[in-house]
Amino acid sequence: MEDRVTLLDFWPSPWAVRVKVALAEKGIEYESREQNLIDKSSLLLEMNPVHKMIPVLIHNGKPICESLNIVQYIDEVWKDKSPLLPSDPYQRSQARFWADYIDKKASISVLV
Numbered sequence: 187m188e189d190r191v192t193l194l195d196f197w198p199s200p201w202a203v204r205v206k207v208a209l210a211e212k213g214i215e216y217e218s219r220e221q222n223l224i225d226k227s228s229l230l231l232e233m234n235p236v237h238k239m240i241p242v243l244i245h246n247g248k249p250i251c252e253s254l255n256i257v258q259y260i261d262e263v264w265k266d267k268s269p270l271l272p273s274d275p276y277q278r279s280q281a282r283f284w285a286d287y288i289d290k291k292a293s294i295s296v297l298v
């Protein structure tokens with residue numbers, strides 16, 4: 187079955203960029219659906235009822251939420267294409283450290 191991949195997107199969002207980099211690294215084709223975060227679409231509310239935020243990856247109709255979770259999902263599903271994390275455990279821990287750092291320290295909420 188052909189993969190159907192849609193990204194609920196908002197172009198200035200660094201969290202959406204994180205997902206788009208992962209998709210680009212894996213060479214995955216997807217449809218980007220730009221969202222209005224002031225007047226949220228019924229699709230966004232249905233796909234992410236807990237946080238009501240982008241990014242949301244919709245893979246064959248199933249939503250995956252939270253950018254780091256999405257990146258991990260992408261790496262696991264398309265595991266035959268360029269791995270997103272280094273193979274060395276120490277280097278992996280460093281990559282995870284900085285991803286977590288960005289989440290905790292560099293999080294800026296532009297609109298809310």
Ligand SMILES: N[C@@H](CCC(=O)N[C@@H](CS)C(=O)NCC(=O)O)C(=O)O
Binds near residue numbers: 196200239251252254
């Ligand atoms: N922890 C989330 C953060 C996502 C986030 O902050 N999204 C913002 C846009 S940059 C959003 O959808 N804001 C709308 C809202 O808070 O209602 C992630 O990593 O995906």
